Amino acid sequence: MKNTIASMKKTDTRSEIETTVISVLTELVEDWDLEMEEELNANTRLIADLGFESIDVVQFAVSLEQSFGKDGLPFERLFMRNGDYVEEILVCDVVQFLENNL
Amino acid sequence: MKKTLMIGLDGATFSLLKPFMKDGTMPFLRRLVDEGVHADLMSTRNPLTPPAWISMVTGRSPHVHGVYDFLRPSYLDDGSVFLSINDSRNISCETIWAMVNRHGRRATSLNFYGMCPAFQVDGYLASGFVPWKHLRRGMYPPSFFDMVRSMEAFDYRSLGMDISEEKKCLQGLVEDEQEDWIRLQKKRDTAWTDLCCHLMRTDRTELTAVVLDGPDKLQHLFWRYVDANYLPEEPDERFIHIRDLCLEFYAQLDRNIKSMVETAGPDTNVILTSDHGFGATTEVVYINEWLSRRGLLTWANDAEDGGAGNLTANKMKDHLGMIDWKSTTAFCPTPSSNAIYVKKGNATTNGVKDGEYLEFCLNLKRELLDYRDPASGEQVIVDVDLNKLEGTPYVEPSPDISIRLRDGGFVSILKSDEIVVPRENPEGTHRPNGIFVAHGPDVKTGVQVEPLNLLDITPLLLHFLGLPAPENLEGRVPSEILRSEAAYAPRIEQPNVTKLPVRSRRKREDASPEEKEALISMLKVLKYID
Numbered sequence: 001m002k003n004t005i006a007s008m009k010k011t012d013t014r015s016e017i018e019t020t021v022i023s024v025l026t027e028l029v030e031d032w033d034l035e036m037e038e039e040l041n042a043n044t045r046l047i048a049d050l051g052f053e054s055i056d057v058v059q060f061a062v063s064l065e066q067s068f069g070k071d072g073l074p075f076e077r078l079f080m081r082n083g084d085y086v087e088e089i090l091v092c093d094v095v096q097f098l099e100n101n102l
Numbered sequence: 103m104k105k106t107l108m109i110g111l112d113g114a115t116f117s118l119l120k121p122f123m124k125d126g127t128m129p130f131l132r133r134l135v136d137e138g139v140h141a142d143l144m145s146t147r148n149p150l151t152p153p154a155w156i157s158m159v160t161g162r163s164p165h166v167h168g169v170y171d172f173l174r175p176s177y178l179d180d181g182s183v184f185l186s187i188n189d190s191r192n193i194s195c196e197t198i199w200a201m202v203n204r205h206g207r208r209a210t211s212l213n214f215y216g217m218c219p220a221f222q223v224d225g226y227l228a229s230g231f232v233p234w235k236h237l238r239r240g241m242y243p244p245s246f247f248d249m250v251r252s253m254e255a256f257d258y259r260s261l262g263m264d265i266s267e268e269k270k271c272l273q274g275l276v277e278d279e280q281e282d283w284i285r286l287q288k289k290r291d292t293a294w295t296d297l298c299c300h301l302m303r304t305d306r307t308e309l310t311a312v313v314l315d316g317p318d319k320l321q322h323l324f325w326r327y328v329d330a331n332y333l334p335e336e337p338d339e340r341f342i343h344i345r346d347l348c349l350e351f352y353a354q355l356d357r358n359i360k361s362m363v364e365t366a367g368p369d370t371n372v373i374l375t376s377d378h379g380f381g382a383t384t385e386v387v388y389i390n391e392w393l394s395r396r397g398l399l400t401w402a403n404d405a406e407d408g409g410a411g412n413l414t415a416n417k418m419k420d421h422l423g424m425i426d427w428k429s430t431t432a433f434c435p436t437p438s439s440n441a442i443y444v445k446k447g448n449a450t451t452n453g454v455k456d457g458e459y460l461e462f463c464l465n466l467k468r469e470l471l472d473y474r475d476p477a478s479g480e481q482v483i484v485d486v487d488l489n490k491l492e493g494t495p496y497v498e499p500s501p502d503i504s505i506r507l508r509d510g511g512f513v514s515i516l517k518s519d520e521i522v523v524p525r526e527n528p529e530g531t532h533r534p535n536g537i538f539v540a541h542g543p544d545v546k547t548g549v550q551v552e553p554l555n556l557l558d559i560t561p562l563l564l565h566f567l568g569l570p571a572p573e574n575l576e577g578r579v580p581s582e583i584l585r586s587e588a589a590y591a592p593r594i595e596q597p598n599v600t601k602l603p604v605r606s607r608r609k610r611e612d613a614s615p616e617e618k619e620a621l622i623s624m625l626k627v628l629k630y631i632d
Contacts, residue, residue: 059236
């Protein structure tokens, strides 16, 4: 029972985080005139789908920190694997990262 | 109530503008000078856009407001260094916009460096140096962006800064990019002019201020086309074509100034300022290579060298990866800093221990000043300041040492076979003396005064608005430019200190090292400036 409650709470938190991430991302790209076939969701790819460049990632990270009210998030853990840079980042990756670090 | 208009012209210099006024390229500016007051305007110690504009709009020096460069270095526990981008949250002082608002006056701030993320103002704020995709975050109130986006006079994206284009100021252009670059600057400056005029017509604030940064962008890359000292005796067709485009840029600049001044109206006190001047740089000085040869900096194995006169790496991940940080004691982080940072040593990393810092810096200063160009035997570094040893409080990350090169240029941070390498062609670089022009009902007519300091601008603007100046501002009201000079008496605000900024939309505490690390890691990941 305890584990069920804990896992339910964890799911709620993850859901809230995902909602906030998508909200921040939606606000960030609303002026980009993107032609998207579907709404932003957990599987949206920052680079392939939204055309993110370096400065866009910086702005997105700053916006996330401000929205969650948390400074100093270790975003390099999100963007690097085994000492090399990741080729793509999905919204769900960002959500997982925030869930682990908030 | 009289209104005030400030027009900033990034990098403007009388060494160019006076000949253009004389030869008819800039007739309206000539009229402003003839009917008003003008003077040189001395910049910050390092005459560079970020510290200079912020000093101008805060009335405080860089060691107080804390912005010394476009980027700021931070240290990790393992001795490595990363760079993060300065933004509005890094300014430790109150801006003129907030001072004006405190007294119930409204302010419009357009295209000033360092105002993003946007913060609350009573009036309008649109930060400069913001990519078009993120202009919304750089504007206040939120509705301002929607208004700008809907304007038909220009494409709102013209207000944005294309970072990939900006880097060309330091790295240069290939020939077929030249015409487009000049046209881009005209387009951007005209867009900001149109926005400024629109706001003055539709919702005038007591203070309106705008920066046009086209002059700086053009002059970095095309100095030898506009400076009479460098014109070839027999220019070829291509040279004439490019020069003509440059002259048309200044003619359009003059029209932009005219447009704003005329929209402001005759009852407005107008000032034109620049953050620094301009001149030629004729060589490249590889300062990190100089430090390396003295055992103070260790290159990483794959460090990029400074071929083709580059000052910096194309990509940040290369930029930061050039240096073996753990083995390095002193380094220059960016060309624009013209600075040397000294690492503090601890048990596990190279650096200078506290008790050795004074001797280390004094020795380094002497070596810098003693260094001679192997080709000519002449001094290369002509001025060295030990910033943390002047007995003045400072906000970090203050550079430990600031240097000035004999040709006034920016250093290169790259590896090189030689310390000093002559440039194939002179390029434009910054100089300490910018411009000041004042015109209006409270300003004398037809007068040139002794050089002013950009720290005087905030006190002067407050004076024009009939407001007292906080006592801790470092400049003065230059009463010698006022028609009422004899009757001038300083008005000091009580209590007598400026107030730290309050960010209404997003409250932010002092930045942590981890936050900056996260930001610069992203720059590394996505190759800062694609």
